[in-house]
Structures are given as C-alpha cells and as structure tokens.
Amino acid sequence: MGCIDLRRMLGLSALLRLLLVCYGEWQDAHMEVRYTDVDYLVFSDAAAMVAAGRSPFERATYRYSPLLAYLLVPNSLLHPSWGKLLFSAADLLVGLFVDAILKLRGVPEDLRLWSVAAWLFNPFTFTIGTRGNCEPIVCAVILWIILCIMNGKVFQAAFWYGLIVHFRIYPIIYALPFVIVLSKQCIGPSRKPILRQWNSRRDILYDNSSTPSAKSSPGWQGLWAPLGSIVTWDTVLFGLFSGTLFFLLTVTFFYIYGWDFLNEALLYHLTRTDPRHNFSIYFYHVYLHHQQGFTVFEKFVSFLPQIMVQLALIFCFAGDLPFCLFVQTVAFVAFNKVITAQYFVWFFCLLPLILPWSSMKVKWKGLICMFVWMASQIHWLMWAYLLEFKGQNVLVQLWLASILFLAANTLVLLMLIRYHRYSPIFMPLVRSGVANSRKLE
Amino acid sequence: MAAVAAARNHLLNYLRYRSFSSASAILNPSDPSAVLTSKQKSRAALALLKSETDPSHIFHLSAAATTPIKMLSFIRDMLWYQRDQKHMVLGLIFIVSSLIKVDSYNKISDHVGKSSQRLVGCWPYSEAYLTSSYFAPHKSLFDSDCHGYLAEEFGSGDLCKGMANEISLLQLSDLQRRLRGEGSHRHLTSTLRFMNRSYNRSLLDSQDCKAVIIERLPIGVFADPFELQHLVHRKVFLDAAVFGDTNLELPSALSNRSIVEVHINIGIENPLRSYETVMELPLHARYPPLDDSGYAQVQFGHPDLFLHCRSKEAHSESCLWTLSEVNAGPAVAVMWRVPSGNDAHRGIVSSVTFVSALVCALSLVVSAITSRNKDVQETCKNDSAFI
Numbered sequence: 001m002g003c004i005d006l007r008r009m010l011g012l013s014a015l016l017r018l019l020l021v022c023y024g025e026w027q028d029a030h031m032e033v034r035y036t037d038v039d040y041l042v043f044s045d046a047a048a049m050v051a052a053g054r055s056p057f058e059r060a061t062y063r064y065s066p067l068l069a070y071l072l073v074p075n076s077l078l079h080p081s082w083g084k085l086l087f088s089a090a091d092l093l094v095g096l097f098v099d100a101i102l103k104l105r106g107v108p109e110d111l112r113l114w115s116v117a118a119w120l121f122n123p124f125t126f127t128i129g130t131r132g133n134c135e136p137i138v139c140a141v142i143l144w145i146i147l148c149i150m151n152g153k154v155f156q157a158a159f160w161y162g163l164i165v166h167f168r169i170y171p172i173i174y175a176l177p178f179v180i181v182l183s184k185q186c187i188g189p190s191r192k193p194i195l196r197q198w199n200s201r202r203d204i205l206y207d208n209s210s211t212p213s214a215k216s217s218p219g220w221q222g223l224w225a226p227l228g229s230i231v232t233w234d235t236v237l238f239g240l241f242s243g244t245l246f247f248l249l250t251v252t253f254f255y256i257y258g259w260d261f262l263n264e265a266l267l268y269h270l271t272r273t274d275p276r277h278n279f280s281i282y283f284y285h286v287y288l289h290h291q292q293g294f295t296v297f298e299k300f301v302s303f304l305p306q307i308m309v310q311l312a313l314i315f316c317f318a319g320d321l322p323f324c325l326f327v328q329t330v331a332f333v334a335f336n337k338v339i340t341a342q343y344f345v346w347f348f349c350l351l352p353l354i355l356p357w358s359s360m361k362v363k364w365k366g367l368i369c370m371f372v373w374m375a376s377q378i379h380w381l382m383w384a385y386l387l388e389f390k391g392q393n394v395l396v397q398l399w400l401a402s403i404l405f406l407a408a409n410t411l412v413l414l415m416l417i418r419y420h421r422y423s424p425i426f427m428p429l430v431r432s433g434v435a436n437s438r439k440l441e
Numbered sequence: 442m443a444a445v446a447a448a449r450n451h452l453l454n455y456l457r458y459r460s461f462s463s464a465s466a467i468l469n470p471s472d473p474s475a476v477l478t479s480k481q482k483s484r485a486a487l488a489l490l491k492s493e494t495d496p497s498h499i500f501h502l503s504a505a506a507t508t509p510i511k512m513l514s515f516i517r518d519m520l521w522y523q524r525d526q527k528h529m530v531l532g533l534i535f536i537v538s539s540l541i542k543v544d545s546y547n548k549i550s551d552h553v554g555k556s557s558q559r560l561v562g563c564w565p566y567s568e569a570y571l572t573s574s575y576f577a578p579h580k581s582l583f584d585s586d587c588h589g590y591l592a593e594e595f596g597s598g599d600l601c602k603g604m605a606n607e608i609s610l611l612q613l614s615d616l617q618r619r620l621r622g623e624g625s626h627r628h629l630t631s632t633l634r635f636m637n638r639s640y641n642r643s644l645l646d647s648q649d650c651k652a653v654i655i656e657r658l659p660i661g662v663f664a665d666p667f668e669l670q671h672l673v674h675r676k677v678f679l680d681a682a683v684f685g686d687t688n689l690e691l692p693s694a695l696s697n698r699s700i701v702e703v704h705i706n707i708g709i710e711n712p713l714r715s716y717e718t719v720m721e722l723p724l725h726a727r728y729p730p731l732d733d734s735g736y737a738q739v740q741f742g743h744p745d746l747f748l749h750c751r752s753k754e755a756h757s758e759s760c761l762w763t764l765s766e767v768n769a770g771p772a773v774a775v776m777w778r779v780p781s782g783n784d785a786h787r788g789i790v791s792s793v794t795f796v797s798a799l800v801c802a803l804s805l806v807v808s809a810i811t812s813r814n815k816d817v818q819e820t821c822k823n824d825s826a827f828i
Contacts (some may be wrong), residue, residue: 060687276692276728281798288784289787290728291730302798308806313809316812387625388624390623395783410801414808418808418812420812422813
C-alpha cells in the first residue's frame with residue numbers, strides 16, 4: 001500500500017468525518033432536507049430532558065437505553081454536535097480494533113490495511129456516524145469483546161457483553177458462539193490463549209474444531225459433541241456475570257424510570273411489527289393483517305426460518321468466531337421482521353475480520369457479490385420512491401423487490417460461506433506437538 | 442330558560458375575565474371558593490356595575506349577549522332579583538345601548554362576502570392555544586358544534602378598551618385551499634384574502650394582525666409536531682401545536698384524529714393584493730385501511746379561522762377576536778388519494794412470503810452443513826496423508 005500506514009489512514013478518515021459533521025451542520029441550517037438523522041434529534045431532546053433532571057422517555061419515540069441519553073448530555077452543555085463527534089470517534093475505534101484483532105492473528109500489514117479501509121472508507125459507515133446514529137458505539141464494543149476473548153480476559157468480555165445487550169438487544173444472538181468459543185480456548189504459558197495464525201497457503205492443515213474425543217468421528221457427531229463440553233469455568237463465569245449485569249441494569253433503570261423504560265427500551269423491540277414499508281419481506285404481510293392481528297401459527301412460522309438459520313450457523317461455525325458472528329448478523333438482519341439501512345452497519349464492522357480468510361477474489365466474484373447486493377437494494381428503493389413520493393400503488397412490486405433483496409442476501413451469504421477458509425481462532429487442546437505456533441509479537 | 446342560563450354564563454365569563462377569580466370573591470372575599478346562588482351571582486354583577494365609572498364599560502357590557510333575546514332576559518334576570526330603582530335606570534341604559542349595538546351588529550353581518558364574519562369577543566392571553574381551552578372541559582375535539590361552542594364560550598362581548606370600529610378591521614373575502622405535492626408527504630395550502638373594512642387606511646397600518654387557523658384533520662393524515670416546531674423556529678409560523686393523536690407510526694385503523702392550530706401573521710404589507718396570506722401546512726399520510734380499489738380517499742373539511750388585530754403601541758393584555766365562518770359554498774372539497782393494500786392479496790402474499798423465507802433458510806442451512814462436512818473430510822484426508 002505504499003506510504004500509507006494505519007496512522008495516516010486513521011488521520012485521513014478522521015478528517016473526512018470532521019468535514020462531514022461540519023457539512024451536516026451547514027445543510028441542516030440552510031436546506032429544507034436535513035442531513036442529520038431524525039433519531040439524533042430524538043437522542044438530543046432526551047439528553048436535554050436528562051440534563052434538566054427529567055426522564056428521557058418523556059420524549060416520544062425515544063426507544064433506547066437511558067445510557068445513550070446520559071452519553072449525550074454534553075449536547076446541551078457543550079455543543080449540539082458532541083454526539084456526532086462521539087459516534088465518529090467510535091467509528092475510528094472500530095478501525096483500530098480491526099487492526100488489533102488481525103495483528104493478533106498474524107495477518108500481514110498490507111492485507112490488514114485493506115481490511116481496515118474496507119470499514120473506514122465504506123460510504124455506509126461514515127455517513128451513519130456523521131448523521132448521528134449510535135450504531136458505531138455498538139460495533140466498537142462488539143469488537144472489543146472479541147479482542148478480550150482473544151486475549152483471555154473473560155471478566156471484561158462478560159462485562160461489556162452484559163452492557164451491550166442492555167444497550168441494543170440484537171447482540172443476544174452472539175451468546176451461544178461466545179460461550180462455545182470460550183469452552184475451546186486453551187491457555188498457553190504466557191497466560192493468554194493460543195491463537196491460530198493466518199496462513200496464506202490454500203491447503204492448510206485444518207483442525208477439526210470439535211473436541212479431541214470426537215476428532216476420530218467426523219460428520220454429524222463432530223458437530224454435536226461440543227454441546228457437552230460447553231460447561232467450563234470460563235463459560236459459566238461469562239454467562240453468569242453478563243446475565244447478572246444485564247439484570248442489574250434493567251432493574252436499576254426500571255426503578256428509576258418505571259414502566260416507561262421497560263415498554264420503550266425493551267418490549268417495543270421484541271414485539272415490534274411495523275406495517276410501513278421497509279426492506280423486510282414481511283412488511284406487506286403485516287400490513288394486510290394489521291386490522292385483525294396474527295395467529296400463533298403465523299407468528300411461529302415467521303420465526304422458524306430465523307431460528308433454523310441461526311442455530312445451523314452457530315453449530316457449524318462457532319469456532320471461527322468473527323466469521324460466525326458475521327454470517328449470523330447478515331442472516332439475522334435479512335430474516336428480521338423490520339430492516340432499516342442502519343442495521344447494515346452491524347455486519348459491516350465484522351466484514352473486515354473475515355476478508356483475509358476469504359479465497360474469493362475481488363475480480364470477479366467479489367464484485368459480482370457487491371453488485372448483486374447493491375443492485376437489489378437500489379431496485380427496492382426505486383419502488384419505495386414511487387410509493388412514498390409519487391403516491392402510486394406499487395405495494396405488490398415493492399413486496400416482490402423485498403423478496404428479491406432477501407434472495408440477494410442469501411446468494412451473497414452462500415458465496416461467502418463457500419469461499420471462506422474455516423479457521424477457528426483458538427488452537428485446540430490436542431495436537432499441540434503438531435501445530436504449536438505461538439503468537440507473533 | 443336556556444336563554445337565561447346562557448345569559449348567566451355570559452355574566453360569569455364577564456366576571457372571570459375581569460380578573461376576579463370567581464363571583465364569590467366579590468361578595469365574600471374571605472371565602473373565595475364558595476358556591477353562589479344565581480341571586481348572589483347577579484347581585485355580584487350589579488355590584489360590579491355600580492362600581493363601574495367608565496361609560497364605555499357599561500356600553501361594552503351591554504353587548505354581553507349575542508342575540509337581543511338573550512340580552513333582554515339577562516337584563517330581566519338582573520332586574521328581577523334587585524327590584525331597585527337605581528338599577529332600573531342602569532337596566533334601561535342596557536336596553537337602549539343593546540338595541541343600538543344589535544343594530545350595528547346586523548349591519549356588519551350584512552357585509553358578508555364569501556364568508557360570514559361573526560364578532561366573538563375577546564379574552565386575555567391566559568391560554569396560548571385556543572384549542573387547548575376547548576379541549577380541557579370537553580374530552581372530544583370533534584363535536585360538530587365545536588365552532589359554535591367557541592362562539593358561545595367567548596362571546597361575552599367586547600371587553601377591550603378599544604373603540605367600536607376596531608371590531609372588524611379586516612374581513613376575510615376569500616379562502617382557497619389546495620393540496621400541493623405528490624405521494625405521502627404533501628402541503629395543505631390555504632390562501633387567505635382580506636378586505637380592509639376600516640374607514641381609516643392608516644388605522645390598519647398601526648395594527649398587528651394575525652390569524653389562527655384550526656384544522657381538524659381527518660383520520661388518514663397527521664401533522665408532525667416536531668416538523669411544525671422546526672417551522673416555528675424558522676419563523677414561518679408564529680406558533681403551531683397539534684392536539685389529539687400525534688402518533689407518527691401507526692396506520693389509520695389504529696389511530697385517532699388530531700387538530701392542528703397554526704398562528705400566522707397576516708400580510709398587512711401588501712394591501713394591493715388583498716393582504717394575501719398563504720399558509721402551507723406539511724402533512725403526512727398514514728397507511729390507510731385496506732381497499733379493493735388500491736386507493737383510499739381522504740377528504741378535508743374547512744378550517745376554523747380566527748382573526749385578531751392589536752394595536753402596535755398598546756401592550757395591554759386585551760385582544761379582540763372575530764370568528765370567520767367559512768361557508769362550504771361551491772368550493773371543491775380537497776381530496777387526497779393514498780395508496781392502500783388490497784385485501785384480495787392476503788392469502789397469496791402470506792404464503793409466498795413464508796415459502797420464500799423457508800427456501801432461503803433451508804439453502805443456508807444446507808450450505809453451512811455441507812461446507813463444514815467438506816472441511817472435516819479434508820481434515821481426515823490430510824490426516825491420513827500425513828500419517
């Protein structure tokens with residue numbers, strides 16, 4: 001990559017984000033259409049209420065943890081753009097963490113820089129942070145949890161995990177992979193787990209990520225045996241500590257803010273069915289049924305694909321933690337009842353972590369994947385524009401476009417799974433004589 | 442007897458707006474919250490009247506009722522309870538002045554253009570929004586006589602220190618309504634044109650005139666209160682508020698109606714264009730109930746319009762409102778066509794949705810399992826090769 005190194009890249013992206021925040025302020029003041037996201041104004045108002053000593057839930061449509069309002073209190077004390085700067089800083093932190101994780105696994109520098117660039121210069125990511133969405137903070141915390149797990153700091157990982165599940169519900173889907181991965185780690189002489197290193201050779205010596213006792217019986221048994229070995233000190237500690245922290249936070253805020261907190265911040269997300277159009281295939285189904293409600297059978301059938309896919313992905317790929325989290329997140333977003341564009345950031349932050357292990361070349365397979373995904377989105381957006389801004393009844397076409405988007409997501413996932421070189425992050429307990437490579441420092 | 446009760450109501454309003462907390466405070470200052478009989482109330486009113494030295498106040502009080510019948514029964518009521526000579530004289534003054542007043546009022550109403558304008562009265566700025574003062578005692582916003590209520594409630598006469606010919610400086614001569622834009626986000630444009638009815642042109646220039654437009658929105662549309670606040674901040678409107686259901690997300694079937702109240706300045710600066718004032722209200726459509734035709738029609742009624750002029754120099758709290766009844770007339774009703782879902786699609790949409798979700802899910806599951814199996818088989822092959 002020539003003279004670009006990580007420091008320069010971070011500096012450049014910081015400058016870019018600063019410019020965008022300033023431009024956003026200008027556009028808000030001078031043009032009819034605002035640059036800032038509506039959600040940011042909701043956070044700011046709620047933070048102003050907290051600064052005045054009131055409940056943030058008095059602000060209509062504030063559906064987040066009170067912690068976010070606390071974080072944004074300087075919006076009313078210092079400057080209204082404090083929140084945007086905070087989120088952009090979280091953006092840069094994500095880039096830093098991506099580099100740290102890849103370095104720990106021995107990825108060479110140029111590949112690392114490309115991966116970091118895939119996050120820092122992704123148009124989705126820098127607009128999301130500068131428009132005032134809080135997703136970069138969530139991404140930074142998830143990556144920090146991965147780092148903690150890779151460094152063997154179970155307590156820290158559990159603390160941040162409990163916190164982030166309270167902040168945003170969706171990371172609960174990562175619970176099982178974290179627990180499975182923690183049960184596989186073996187602590188080396190330096191009191192840190194031994195990590196499997198990146199290797200450029202295609203036909204590397206794979207290790208079955210299942211436990212030693214099952215290594216002689218590949219196939220189905222190899223997938224189910226880990227269940228029994230999940231219960232170790234580390235995993236129990238992780239589960240108990242993060243669960244307790246989540247429970248404590250919920251109870252504390254319930255005590256302070258009452259049912260408002262529970263309904264808006266938790267229950268709303270679990271029972272949300274929005275009949276307004278969005279990328280999800282279920283929106284038209286929900287709209288057609290909104291006047292008579294849903295039967296239990298219908299609810300079950302809409303959850304079934306989601307559960308099936310999540311469980312299959314977890315049990316197949318849990319050892320390779322970043323890849324497992326990535327495919328889980330893509331599938332979770334694709335099969336969810338409501339999909340908005342900001343959810344895409346959830347898996348974009350994990351994408352750089354899997355790129356060094358993908359044998360898919362950018363030309364042409366990579367470009368085709370990107371093109372298919374973007375094209376189906378643009379196709380959907382075109383119909384949505386006709387519906388919302390031209391008032392034409394194109395609901396059926398829009399619904400078919402959302403099914404096409406699901407198909408595109410599935411196709412991209414299939415390609416990524418096919419071309420991924422499965423490599424679990426932890427070295428297994430046995431075969432230490434064969435593959436005992438230490439971390440490169 | 443209803444007329445008598447109405448007259449008593451007007452008196453109560455008069456007492457209230459003369460900044461007495463209640464009629465009982467006049468008679469019995471030590472116990473302001475005591476409930477008075479009607480006899481006591483009228484005694485209180487007369488006591489006030491006796492203390493009134495300003496003849497214009499007596500004159501204005503004579504306009505307490507909105508119809509001559511109410512006026513006379515009001516006077517009869519008071520006289521009946523007092524039977525006092527002195528008060529008879531005052532009562533006669535009432536009758537005479539009320540007759541004069543009624544006559545001049547009729548003259549005003551004869552000059553009706555496309556809309557009729559009715560003198561309502563005035564009240565102090567205790568409530569920032571007219572709708573909230575209606576909303577508080579009545580839980581529903583959508584009685585058909587909300588309009589009449591406002592006229593009744595506040596029709597207690599002209600309590601201002603101003604002169605009679607300030608009553609109607611401006612009269613609405615034309616109101617045009619249009620729905621501008623396409624799609625789910627449009628602007629309801631109301632163009633108001635006024636006539637200067639004062640004889641003195643410069644009198645109007647010394648006034649600050651504003652209009653309050655109260656839109657009762659049908660159930661299929663809503664106004665975003667935050668957007669309205671943004672417009673107030675940018676000084677497009679003087680003030681704006683939304684009452685009722687302000688939920689921005691639910692479809693029509695699960696929502697209620699709402700009222701929008703907007704305060705704007707009347708364009709005094711452009712007399713040559715009939716003081717034309719344009720109000721653009723941004724509205725958004727909700728997801729309508731299902732319809733076979735694929736579209737739902739949302740119809741807008743006429744707004745309630747209040748006009749208010751205040752002298753620029755005067756900083757008194759009093760104000761004078763006139764209520765413009767906007768006649769339905771031959772105007773074309775404003776209609777909004779919103780796309781809606783079709784009931785007939787229900788079965789096929791649900792089945793295709795679930796089937797496609799299952800197909801995609803299964804393909805991912807199969808691919809994940811085969812990919813892992815392939816890895817495992819390669820490992821065994823490599824193991825055996827290694828050994």
